Amino acid sequence: MRFFLRLLGSAALVLAMGTASAESFVFKDLQGHEQRLQDYRGKWVLVNFWATWCPPCLEEIPDLVSLYDAHKNKDLTVIGVSLDSTRESVVEFVAKKKISYPVVFGDYDQAAQVGEVDALPTSYLYDPDGKLVSYQQGMVTRSSVESYIKSKTLRK
Structure with a gap:
């Protein structure tokens, strides 16, 4: 895929997703810390x-680890939500792969706080104001995320 995320221009997609707000998304990561969108304002x-x-x-x-490590103290965070069968397999995998960003052992009910997940991987991107701005089914890369953000930042 050449471009990172499809804009949510489709009225059907926006209606299907509802109005995700900063208060609607709360996950507990593998370390027991709450990951709330509202905590990442800015x-x-x-x-x-x-x-x-x-x-x-x-x-x-x-690429997600590289993206997170490059931006975590500045302007971006990554939250991974694993939709696996066992928590133990996720904990082992995260340690083996040295995933540095927060990881949640989730399920499809938790995923519904953000939106539909009909395929894996699926990513949702929120802007610094907590507004859901983009959605992607399929892989993303560090460069595609950075390019997308840069294009949005330059338009402001």
């Missing part, structure tokens, strides 16, 4: 749904 937030058994998910993880 930063871009990429919520990435994935699973350890999903080849494209595994392929994008190194």
